Amino acid sequence: MGVFIVLEGIDGAGKSTQAKMLAEWFEERGHEVVLTKEPTDTAFGKLIRRLVLTGGRVGIIDGAKISHEAEALLFAADRAEHIHKLIRPALEEGKVVISDRYFYSSLAYQWARGLDLEWLIDLNRFAIRPDIAILLDIPAKESMRRIKGRAIKTEFDRIFELQRSVRNNYLKLAEMFPEIRIVNAQNSVEDIHRDIIGLIEQEIFKRA
Numbered sequence: 673m674g675v676f677i678v679l680e681g682i683d684g685a686g687k688s689t690q691a692k693m694l695a696e697w698f699e700e701r702g703h704e705v706v707l708t709k710e711p712t713d714t715a716f717g718k719l720i721r722r723l724v725l726t727g728g729r730v731g732i733i734d735g736a737k738i739s740h741e742a743e744a745l746l747f748a749a750d751r752a753e754h755i756h757k758l759i760r761p762a763l764e765e766g767k768v769v770i771s772d773r774y775f776y777s778s779l780a781y782q783w784a785r786g787l788d789l790e791w792l793i794d795l796n797r798f799a800i801r802p803d804i805a806i807l808l809d810i811p812a813k814e815s816m817r818r819i820k821g822r823a824i825k826t827e828f829d830r831i832f833e834l835q836r837s838v839r840n841n842y843l844k845l846a847e848m849f850p851e852i853r854i855v856n857a858q859n860s861v862e863d864i865h866r867d868i869i870g871l872i873e874q875e876i877f878k879r880a
C-alpha cells in the first residue's frame with residue numbers, strides 16, 4: 673500500500689502551494705506521486721462548481737442554489753468517484769497520494785452551513801482514512817487578507833463569518849480525528865513546508 677496524505681484548511685491557507693512542494697519532495701526521493709484535489713475535475717466536480725460555487729471566486733460563499741443537504745450529497749458523490757477511480761487504485765499501486773481537501777472539508781464546511789455533524793460523518797463513512805491529514809491553520813482575518821482579490825466586496829462580512837466558523841470547526845475536528853495534525857500556516861512558505869516534512873517523517877516513516 674502507498675501513502676495517503678491530505679491537506680486541509682480554510683480558503684487562503686496555502687494548501688495548493690504546499691501540496692505541490694510536498695509532491696516535489698516525494699518525487700525527489702524516487703516516489704511516484706499522484707497530486708489530486710476535491711472538488712475534483714470530473715463530471716461531479718464540474719456539477720458542484722456549477723451548482724454550488726461562485727464561479728471560481730471564493731468557493732462556497734454566496735449560498736447554494738440548492739439545499740445544503742443536496743450540496744453535502746454532491747460533495748460526497750464526487751468523493752466516492754474520487755476514491756474508486758483514483759485514490760484507491762493509486763494506493764494499491766504503492767503510490768503517494770496527496771489530496772488538496774478531502775472529507776474533513778465536508779465536515780468543516782457543511783457543518784458550518786448548519787448541517788448535523790453526526791449525519792455528515794455517517795455520510796462520509798465510506799471514505800478511506802488517510803495516513804495523515806495536515807490542517808494548515810490560519811485565523812479567518814489572515815485568510816481574508818490573502819483571498820481579498822478573490823472575494824466579492826459586498827460579501828466580505830458573510831465570507832469572514834463563514835471562514836471563522838469553518839476554522840473553528842477544523843480545530844474541533846482535530847480533537848476528534850487523531851490523524852489530523854495542525855501546522856501553523858502563518859509562517860513563511862518554507863517554514864510551513866519544513867513543518868509538514870517533519871510531521872511526515874515522524875508519523876509515516878517512523879512506522880516504515
Ligand code: TYD
Pocket residue numbers: 683710711725728730731732733747773774775777778779781782
Ligand atoms: P477550493 O479548494 O477552493 O477549490 P477550487 O479552488 O478548485 O475552487 O474548494 C472550493 C470550495 O468548496 C471551498 O470553499 C471549500 C468548499 N468545499 C466544501 O464545502 N465541502 C467539501 O467537501 C469540499 C471538498 C470543498
